[in-house]
Amino acid sequence: xxxxxxRLGLYVGQKVTDAAAIAPDxxxxxxxxxxDALALSALVDWCVRFxxxxxxxxxxxxxxxxxxxxxxxxxxxxxxxxxxxxxxANGLAFRVAIADTPGAAWALAHYGEDGAIARPGQQxxxxxxxxxxALRLAPETAAQIDRLGLKxxxxxxDIPRAPLARRFGIETLTRIDQALGRxxxxxxxxxxxxxxxxxxxxxxxxxxxxxxxxxxxxxxxKLCARLEKEGQGARRxxxxxxxxxxxxxxxxIGLSLAGRDAARxxxxxxxKLETVDPGFGIEVVTLEAAEVEPVSGRQARLDSLIxxxxxxxxxxxxxxxxxxxxxxxxxxARPVESxxxxxxxxxxxxxxxxxxxxxxxxxxxxxxxxxxxxxxxVMAPIPDDPPVQFRWRxxxxxxxxxxxxxxxxxxxxxxxxxxARTTHIRDYYRVEDETGARFWLFRAGIYAPGVEAKWWxxxxxx
Amino acid sequence: xxxxxDERLAALKAKIATLEAGGRTDSESLxxxxxxxxxxxxxxxxxxxxxxxxxxxxxxxxxxxxPAAxxALVAAPLARRGEAVWILRRDDLFAPGLVGLxxxxxxxxxxxxxxxxxxxxxxxxxxxxxxxxxxxxxVEAVSLTAGRRLxxxxxxxxxxxxxxxxxxxxxKARGATGSAAASRxxxxxxxxxxxxxxxxxxxxxxxxxxxxxxxxxxxAWLFEAGDAYTHEASDGTHPLRxxxxxxxxxxxxxxxxxxxx
Numbered sequence: 175x176x177x178x179x180x181r182l183g184l185y186v187g188q189k190v191t192d193a194a195a196i197a198p199d200x201x202x203x204x205x206x207x208x209x210d211a212l213a214l215s216a217l218v219d220w221c222v223r224f225x226x227x228x229x230x231x232x233x234x235x236x237x238x239x240x241x242x243x244x245x246x247x248x249x250x251x252x253x254x255x256x257x258x259x260x261x262x263a264n265g266l267a268f269r270v271a272i273a274d275t276p277g278a279a280w281a282l283a284h285y286g287e288d289g290a291i292a293r294p295g296q297q298x299x300x301x302x303x304x305x306x307x308a309l310r311l312a313p314e315t316a317a318q319i320d321r322l323g324l325k326x327x328x329x330x331x332d333i334p335r336a337p338l339a340r341r342f343g344i345e346t347l348t349r350i351d352q353a354l355g356r357x358x359x360x361x362x363x364x365x366x367x368x369x370x371x372x373x374x375x376x377x378x379x380x381x382x383x384x385x386x387x388x389x390x391x392x393x394x395x396k397l398c399a400r401l402e403k404e405g406q407g408a409r410r411x412x413x414x415x416x417x418x419x420x421x422x423x424x425x426x427i428g429l430s431l432a433g434r435d436a437a438r439x440x441x442x443x444x445x446k447l448e449t450v451d452p453g454f455g456i457e458v459v460t461l462e463a464a465e466v467e468p469v470s471g472r473q474a475r476l477d478s479l480i481x482x483x484x485x486x487x488x489x490x491x492x493x494x495x496x497x498x499x500x501x502x503x504x505x506x507a508r509p510v511e512s513x514x515x516x517x518x519x520x521x522x523x524x525x526x527x528x529x530x531x532x533x534x535x536x537x538x539x540x541x542x543x544x545x546x547x548x549x550x551x552v553m554a555p556i557p558d559d560p561p562v563q564f565r566w567r568x569x570x571x572x573x574x575x576x577x578x579x580x581x582x583x584x585x586x587x588x589x590x591x592x593x594a595r596t597t598h599i600r601d602y603y604r605v606e607d608e609t610g611a612r613f614w615l616f617r618a619g620i621y622a623p624g625v626e627a628k629w630w631x632x633x634x635x636x
Numbered sequence: 637x638x639x640x641x642d643e644r645l646a647a648l649k650a651k652i653a654t655l656e657a658g659g660r661t662d663s664e665s666l667x668x669x670x671x672x673x674x675x676x677x678x679x680x681x682x683x684x685x686x687x688x689x690x691x692x693x694x695x696x697x698x699x700x701x702x703p704a705a706x707x708a709l710v711a712a713p714l715a716r717r718g719e720a721v722w723i724l725r726r727d728d729l730f731a732p733g734l735v736g737l738x739x740x741x742x743x744x745x746x747x748x749x750x751x752x753x754x755x756x757x758x759x760x761x762x763x764x765x766x767x768x769x770x771x772x773x774x775v776e777a778v779s780l781t782a783g784r785r786l787x788x789x790x791x792x793x794x795x796x797x798x799x800x801x802x803x804x805x806x807x808k809a810r811g812a813t814g815s816a817a818a819s820r821x822x823x824x825x826x827x828x829x830x831x832x833x834x835x836x837x838x839x840x841x842x843x844x845x846x847x848x849x850x851x852x853x854x855x856a857w858l859f860e861a862g863d864a865y866t867h868e869a870s871d872g873t874h875p876l877r878x879x880x881x882x883x884x885x886x887x888x889x890x891x892x893x894x895x896x897x
Contacts, residue, residue: 487766504747636705
């Protein structure tokens with residue numbers, strides 16, 4: 175709803191027919207809550223340029239924790255003016271307020287004067303004339319308070335606490351306390367405020383690829399110097415280029431072992447820099463470290479040079495590969511305690527210590543198909559003999575030797591017992607054909623007379 | 637007279653060996669532990685610090701299970717010594733299967749490349765990394781240039797490459813290339829023999845042809861994975877056991893059968 179609509183007396187939640195009666199040339203559009211939520215989260219991401227602690231306030235607001243950042247702009251007024259100018263440039267309609275608590279800021283932004291700044295000690299005075307709805311109360315409670323003739327917060331503040339809580343519920347009391355800073359309010363920040371954060375702002379916007387590579391090294395050096403001073407290292411780095419037009423291009427890299435080598439980090443970002451479109455120029459670059467953990471300056475052991483070389487050499491290789499190919503493309507198989515073959519090995523972190531867990535006495539194929547392939551023309555004596563011949567990929571195979579069955583049932587204890595079926599049981603056979611090729615095939619379900627058995631090929635032995 | 641000839645021959649052989657090693661003098665080798673095959677190589681064992689090619693025919697050219705298993709077992713002693721990296725195009729390598737054969741797959745790092753060029757680039761990168769002892773790459777073919785690059789990467793740190801030739805499903809077979817490889821092997825499955833009094837399948841067997849061997853002799857043998865699917869493994873011997881040398885005649889009869897099937 176735009177300003178003209180509000181002036182005519184339209185409000186959110188009104189029926190379209192009622193609204194059309196007031197404004198005959200009303201233009202309506204479908205509400206798109208998902209798109210609104212997306213736009214809000216984009217705005218939240220953008221606001222990180224002002225402060226790392228931003229919390230979305232569904233459906234149409236956001237909180238910005240500017241504790242300790244206002245001086246970067248030269249005071250709260252200057253920060254607000256800059257914020258306002260940038261939002262205005264993006265064509266957004268908005269109301270802002272600065273206060274000591276999220277509750278008070280919300281009240282002022284929604285019901286107070288636009289752009290209000292509550293100075294220390296003035297907060298209660300600014301809140302006093304606002305309507306009770308400014309406390310973020312449930313609609314029923316707000317309506318009840320309104321019905322009793324309490325039109326301003328000042329009147330609510332005067333009521334003793336005990337009767338107030340009895341009358342309007344504990345929620346009202348909590349909201350008052352939150353607005354006045356008597357009790358704490360936890361905001362769900364976009365992400366937890368991260369102390370491992372470095373920022374470089376430029377007097378002139380940059381856009382040349384060489385400059386971008388250079389500022390990457392600079393910002394990495396800035397963050398890594400701090401990491402080194404405190405004996406920490408990080409496994410994940412996010413580099414953000416803030417463009418003049420408000421667009422933010424994030425790049426992320428991961429390290430397999432926590433590190434703080436600025437040159438190495440910048441090198442991993444280097445191939446990704448060309449994907450960033452600088453547009454009209456980049457004015458701010460930020461680098462954030464996540465998964466920070468203590469790293470001691472390790473000394474390679476002198477007596478086992480080869481072993482130390484292995485750990486030092488492998489980690490950079492894995493970093494190069496995961497950042498070039500993607501994290502899901504480099505792995506080390508990790509054993510899982512499961513009888514179901516396809517679940518007994520899952521991709522694990524490439525630098526994780528090796529775990530033994532597979533039983534070598536239980537033959538498993540070298541190639542396991544993610545999807546078992548159906549077999550045709552299977553000739554198998556009933557009830558549970560291995561097949562004598564089968565066709566796979568258009569080729570007949572006559573079985574010469576066979577082993578089995580190895581019955582593998584579903585893990586019924588993991589799901590609801592009602593969902594367990596005998597048809598989920600697989601009888602696996604290891605067979606060898608005339609040429610010596612070895613296959614792993616299974617019959618689905620338990621033999622039942624009159625039911626044709628389904629045969630599948632699940633893997634190949636070498 | 638003959639003593640002088642032998643001396644001359646040994647000196648020449650040594651000279652050729654240094655030329656073949658590309659200037660590196662510390663050319664190591666990995667013996668199979670059986671003189672019938674070790675004598676085929678210059679250094680009494682599979683030369684390290686270079687790359688070897690493993691291929692197959694028929695269905696195996698697409699699934700490449702036997703060449704992969706054979707290459708893994710050839711390299712198993714290396715994988716125990718240092719790091720091993722396996723580069724795949726299709727993510728169907730099953731680590732428990734490798735463990736069953738006697739390869740330490742718990743430590744194996746697997747990489748799934750998006751295309752052929754990327755697979756070769758990753759292989760090159762891994763070969764040149766300190767600490768990496770063996771690199772397996774499942775690729776369709778290695779061109780002369782790519783092979784030369786792999787060789788240079790191998791020589792950097794002395795790592796050994798194992799190229800497993802595998803063509804995409806439904807793809808057309810490409811001719812064997814790769815004259816930069818130190819050796820070229822063809823692996824075909826062979827019927828297993830269970831021990832006396834046992835039934836079912838015996839330990840896996842492969843009929844293996846050494847088609848090309850730089851500075852050495854070619855040959856054909858029947859191999860068995862002696863330690864497969866048992867706990868009593870790793871007593872220090874090579875996991876591959878040479879069962880019998882194969883005459884070319886036997887292989888020649890085995891091949892048409894597979895194609896006809």
